[in-house]
Each structure stands twice: as C-alpha cells, then as structure tokens.
Amino acid sequence: MTTGSGTRYELTVLQPPFTVHAAGLPPNDPARAAAFARSLDAVDEVIEDLGPRKQSATHTVTTRADLDVVRAGAWGNLMSVSDPAFADDGNDMPLLAEATRLRRRFPDARIVGRVEVHCGAEHTEDLVWLPDGTMFHACGWPGDEPFVVAGDPRAVMAALGVTAEVLDDLEVYFDLDDEPNQNDWGALATACLGDADPWGRPDLDASTLRVRRSEHATRHMESLYFITG
Template identity: 55%
Template sequence: MGHCNITVLLPPFDVDARTLPANDPARAAELAATLNTVEEVLEEIGPRSVHDSVPYLYARTDLEIVQTAVWGHVLGISDPALADSGNDLPLLSEARGLRERYPDARIVGRVGFHCGAAHTEDIVWLPDGAMFHAAGWPGDEPFEVTGDPGAIASALGIPAEALEDLGLDEEDPADIEWADFAALALGEADPWGIERIQTTAFRVRHTEFATSTMEELYFTG
C-alpha cells in the first residue's frame, strides 16, 4: 500500500505539524470507537510512529489493528478497512461520518491499495462544503472525479505552479497523483511524513461488512 490515512484539521488551519502537541491516547481511543468501520475497541496496543501507519498485513489478525491520534486540534486515522478495489468507496463513507461530527473541519484522506493493479481513493472536504473526491485505477478506467480541484486549490491558496507540477490542466485525471494534491491541501499541517509523531494502535472488532471486505481484498487466494 501507499497511503492509508485521514487527517481531520480543525480550526485554526495555519498549523505546522512539527509543532503539534503529543497524541492524547484517551481521546484517540474515543476517536477509534466512532469510526464507521469499527464495532468495538478491544484493547490499546500502544504508541506507534506515523511511519508505521501503512498496514503491512501478514495474517488475518493484522486486520484488527487501527491507529488513531488526537494531536490537539488535529486528528489522524489509519485503518486497513479504508482500502478498496473499486466497489465501495470506504474513504468517502468515513469522510461523510467525520463531516457530520466535525462540520468546521478540513478533512483530507488518501488511500492507495495494490490488488494486481493499483487502486486509489483521495478526498479533500472543506468546511464550507466544497469537496473533491477521486477514485479509480490510475492510468486506466474507470476513474471517477467529483468536484473541482481548481476551486479547492483556490480556496486554500495553493499556488498555480504547484498545480502545474501535478499536470492538473493537461493530464487525464487517471494519470494525476491525487495523493499529492491531498498533501497540498494539508500543507505544513500534514503529520504523516514526520517519523517522531506518534499515533496509538488499537486492536478492534471491525464491522462484519468491513471484515469480510478486508479478507477478500487482502487474503484472496
């Protein structure tokens, strides 16, 4: 997998991830319990670096591990149930639930999963309701884009040069690295590339639907 995370950025938005407070494990547990994919939080496993947030799954028990964090007014989520092969759009579903709970937040998610071919899903959702969502098979069809990335970029003050580097005006949507666009939407608030920043790992019982979907995705054959 490439990325597998959601960031919920509450006001104020001009934050540098390098200055975030330490994760609050108790609030992280509360966050984990609210996820659409989670039926019950079973136990706290302990702290993990954000660099360990991409799931490496060797056994079915690895599917039970999610990571969440509450760094002050910035929330982080990593869950193997966010991966998809084009059927269910779990990232969009989770973002909708987060949007209901945190209507003033900027919600940014990016997930990349390789199941014979790469499948990606990326989302940027702003407090005013403007939303951009892209999902599909990079370089191939089907690839679906909802919303105007240019309008999102303008609202966030993303420089035109950065959009040109992504090929936003010229490339087919299926050829654009939308995870890079999501990174631009987070800017300096992006915590996922800073190794010393920690989440809390939990063993959970996922919903029956999430569990069956993950088993099919990760352990087919």
C-alpha cells in the same frame, strides 16, 4: 496471509485554526485517539492499546491479524487515523463514506483522505473536503479506467492557495487539463493538508490499537485482501 497490500489508508480531520504546523502539535492524547477510532463505521470496539508508534513507521498488512489494527492520533485540533478498512477496489468507496460521516460530526473541519492499495493493480481514493462544502473526490485505477473525479478540485486548490507553482516546488506533476487518471491525486491531497500533515513524521507518536470489526468491514477486507489462510 494476504495477497492484496496497502501502502496508505489515511483520513485526517483538521479543525481550526488551519495554520497549525505538525511540528508544533501537542503530544497524542491516547484516550481521544481511541475514541476517534471507536467512532469509525468499520470499528465496533477498541479492544487493546498496543502502545505508541512513530508516524514515520509504515502501517502495512501482511497477515489476517493486521486487518484488525488501526493507528490513530489526536494532537490538539488535529486527528488522524490509518485504517486498512478504507482500502477499496472502487465498488464501495469506504473512504468517502467515512468522510461523509465525519463531515456531519465536524462541519468546521478540513477533511483529507488518501488511500492507495495494490490488489492486482494499484487503486487509489483521495479526497479533500473544506468547511464551506467545497470538495473533490478522486477514485480509480491510475493510468487506467475507470477513474472518476467528483466535486471541484480547481475550487479546492484556489481556496487553499495550492497553485501550479506550489505543486512544482513539491515536485508533483498535476494538470487538470490532463486525463484524471494521469494525475497524482494523493499528492494533491497532501498539498492541501500542507504543514499540518501528521503522516511520515518521526517526531509524532500515535496510538496503535487492536479493534473488533463490524461484520461488513470484515467481509469487505477479507475479499479485498484475498485472504488465503
């Protein structure tokens, strides 16, 4: 069983046009979804397709076997994956590492990542990366230290039209003049994805895949999730 737990570990690649609405996306392409999952650094191979699941279904880790399950979708110009290997305690930042690889593969894409894990305390890692290279990456312990923000979140918000009024309408408290650990960076990342956000939607299916992990990913996850048996 695990004593660490994750509530989200998502990485999304949105290719032009950026005006797509998740409600209008085509059905998931299982072959493309599996290929996307297979391309991740923490995945050596996809060994079994466990079938479709609604994007509204929670993806959680409760046993060792759950660490080898990812959920991936490829809906036209939007691809996204939920993978517990993205979770971290601030030492490795696997979400940023994978986003950097995806940035090289998809230079014209908007890349959005959101990770939240509880391992004694809440740890988050969130990022938004735009095609012109503008980005922010926020990583740390909300309400505590260390919490580090890199890049230019103000420029990202300006480029995407995410104003204080937009965040107020979404009931998101966010003020760049506050200490970084007081802001909800995951909510900002969600706002930057906008109507294209595929997560939490009951009208979208994704592929649930059992994978074989890389040795490094296995060690990292077993350490993070405190496997006890």
